[in-house]
C-alpha cells in the first residue's frame with residue numbers, strides 16, 4: 001500500500017480524549033498540553049480493518065466467559081515468524097503474556113537471585129533498568145560505542161563487564177530501542193558466544209522485530225546459527241508494536257529449553273492466574289493473518305517520516321541522526337549544538353515537542369533526544385519546521 005493511501009485510511013492526527021498516554025497525559029507529564037506528542041512508543045495510526053472487524057465480531061457474540069488460547073492463535077504466530085524470518089517456533093513452547101514488560105520483570109525475577117548482576121547495553125529502553133532495580137538485582141550498564149550517531153557493540157568491553165561483575169543475565173534489545181540498530185549476524189554471534197562462554201542467560205526482547213527497514217534483516221536470537229544458542233535464550237515478542245495493539249495486552253514468550261520452560265511454568269503457576277483476553281487474541285490473530293498490506297503501508301510511512309526528519313537535520317553537520325535500521329524511534333545527538341542541560345528546554349519550550357530524553361536510556365546520553373516517528377507526515381513536518389526554525393536562531 002502506498003503512503004498516500006495508508007495515511008488516508010489510517011492516519012489519526014488527533015487522539016485527544018481517548019485516554020491516550022501520549023496525547024492526554026501531556027499536561028501531567030510535561031506540564032504543557034500544547035505540545036506535538038512524539039514520546040510514548042505507540043502509533044497515531046488506526047489498526048487494520050481486519051483487526052477492528054475481529055474485535056467487533058467477538059464483541060457481537062456477547063458472551064465473555066472464560067476462554068483459552070486457540071491453536072489457531074499459536075499457528076498464526078508461528079506462520080508469521082516463518083514467513084518473515086524463516087524461523088518457525090515450536091508452538092508448544094510459546095506462552096501468552098499480558099505485555100512484554102511484565103514478562104521481562106518476571107524473567108529477571110525467576111532466572112536470577114536477588115543481588116545477581118544483570119547486564120544491559122545502554123542506551124536502552126528504560127524498563128530494562130527498572131526490571132533489574134525493582135527486583136533487587138545489580139544493574140550493570142555497558143555503553144554501546146557511538147560515533148556521529150552510529151551505535152556499535154564492543155565485544156571486548158561487553159565481555160569484560162560480564163567477567164568483572166559475574167553477570168548472570170543479559171537483557172538484549174533486538175532491534176535496539178533507542179539506538180535504531182538491527183543487529184547483524186556477526187554482532188549477535190559475538191554477544192551470544194560471550195554469554196555462552198560465561199554462563200550468562202539471555203532474555204531477548206524482540207518486540208520491534210517487524211519494524212526493520214530495507215537493507216537490514218532481523219535475526220531471531222533463537223534462530224541464530226541454525227539455533228545453536230536457543231537453549232540459553234528466552235524470547236519476548238509481540239505484534240503490539242507492529243500493529244499498534246499495545247492495550248490488547250497480548251504478547252508471547254518463547255522458551256526452547258525444557259528446564260527454563262519449566263521454571264517459567266512453575267513461576268506463572270504461583271503468581272499468574274489470569275486468563276487470556278479474547279479481544280487481544282482475536283486482534284493479534286487477525287492482524288497476523290490479514291494485516292500484510294497495512295504493515296507494508298505503515299513501514300513506508302515511517303520511512304518517509306524518517307527521511308523528512310533526517311534530511312532537514314542533515315543541514316546541521318554537528319547534529320547526528322542515528323541511522324534508522326529498525327524501530328520507529330529516531331535518536332538524535334544534539335550535544336554539539338545545544339548544551340546537554342538545555343536540550344530539554346530547547347525541544348519542549350522552543351520547538352514545542354514532547355519527546356523522550358537520552359538520560360532515560362543511560363546516564364551518559366544526556367543531550368540525545370528520542371522522537372517517535374509513527375505519526376502522520378503532517379505531524380512530523382510540523383515538528384521538523386519548529387526544530388529548524390529554532391536551530392536557525394541559535
Ligand SMILES: Cc1ncc(COP(=O)(O)O)c(C=O)c1O
Pocket residue numbers: 041098099100101102125173177205207208238240246251
Ligand atoms: C524494547 C521494548 N520492550 C517492551 C516494550 C513495551 O512492551 P509491552 O507494551 O508489551 O509491555 C517497549 C515499548 O516501547 C519496548 O520498546
